[in-house]
Amino acid sequence: MENSRSKILKILYNSPEQWISGEEISHSLSITRSAVWKNINLLREMGYSIDSCTKRGHKLTIDNDILDEFNIKHGLRSEIFGQREILVFDTIDSTNIKAFQLATEGYPEGTIILAQQQTSGKGRLGRRWSSPYGKNIYISIISRPFISPMDAPKLTLTSAIAVFHTIEKFNISNVEIKWPNDILVNGKKICGILNEMKGDSDSVDFIITGIGININQKLNEFPEELQNTATSFEIIKNQTTGRVEVIKALLENFEKYYKMLTSGNFEDILAQWSAKAQIVGKKIKVQQLKESFVGTVKDITVDGNLLLDTDAGIKEISSGDINYI
The missing domain is CATH 1.10.10.10 (Winged helix-like DNA-binding domain superfamily/Winged helix DNA-binding domain)
Structure with a gap:
């Protein structure tokens, strides 16, 4: 009310x-x-x-880029994502941790968790995500898809396509997807995606999609070790971008492609993803927790895994960090 x-x-x-x-x-x-x-x-x-x-x-008197539920919902053209409760925290350890807790408590699909700052932002493989106050978008989305747990990784590729189109909407070019869950502009990372699932062998209870997009962070505000590999809307456009409008576009795109996924239309998503990633035919090194592989990407499976031609034969890769060689 x-x-x-x-x-x-x-x-x-x-x-x-x-x-x-x-x-x-x-x-x-x-x-x-x-x-x-x-x-x-x-x-x-x-x-x-x-x-x-x-x-x-x-x-x-002016356009107000205030991160709150009313501002985000005002003019938002979605049916589910962003139309449920939107929780905005000033400072939080991690939006994914909070979203996981709330989803476990029964919060419905479409609930959104945002923060001005994360003190322990989560990246892949346990890495921390740089999360300075009031600069970027730190968002986690609760979904409850009726899909097999085996199909849950498809939501990572689906989310990447949603983010890709969101960034392009703001007149940013040279956007590409780096398998499996990074978005690059001019070869530098502007966004990371982390999906975390709860379920059993037969069904998915919920999936948390955590997305971090660098918006108004200046180059000197990144940790020194990231200044050669990270970028932001601010660095690319040399101007401030309203985070609320980016969030609205993201939620609308996420819903569009989420509906395609859950209606069984992942083939179209995968075709788009393959075109944006342009990874087939490239030689890469894949680093996993305990081992690494070097080879040439021959194809992408219908599940979004890489088929890597290595000296030991064809290996199907479902996770890991990649570097182009």
Whole structure:
């Protein structure tokens, strides 16, 4: 149920750059003028830029890139993802850890967890994800697909296609997918994806899709060891990008391709992924936890695994880090 603050925000959003009197808001919501003023001040404390004038009322003065549930849902064109509860944390250990906890408690598909900062952001193979405050997108999505556990890895490739199209929407070129779950721009990493599943041998209970996208992080704000291999919207475009609009585009694209996956149309996703990754025919080194392989990628299976032609024969690779040789 919407509170008065959200209702006031909706009124102001529906009349951008226009003065709305406190009396009009008070009458529309059946609350006192004092309550209107109190909620306007609360919105300012949240970061919304609102002008007030005794004789004219209140108005939103600029585009507000505030990371909150109302701002993200406003104008969001999705049916599930982002239309359930959106939980936004100021600082959290990891959005994936929190999402896993909430999904275990029964939170529904489509629940979104966001944070301004992660203190223990999770990457693949237990690595930490650089997560400075208020700069980037740290998001985890709860899904409950009716698919076999054997098919769960397909959601990683599906998520990668969703992120790929999201980044391209913001006029960024030279985007490519690095198998299995990284997105690169000009050969540098701009996004990582981490899927974590809970289920049994026969069914999937839920999958957490964690996505980190570098948005407004400057080069000198990356750890020194990442400055030659990482990039961001800010570095590429030399301007600040609104995170809320990127989140909206991401949720819309995620839902689009998630529906394709769960309706049995993974072949189209895989075809797109193969075209964007352009990995077939390339010589690579695959590093797994306990061993590594060198070979040429011959094909991609219907499950999204690599068929690697090595000196020891063809090996099917389902996980690992790769480097092009």
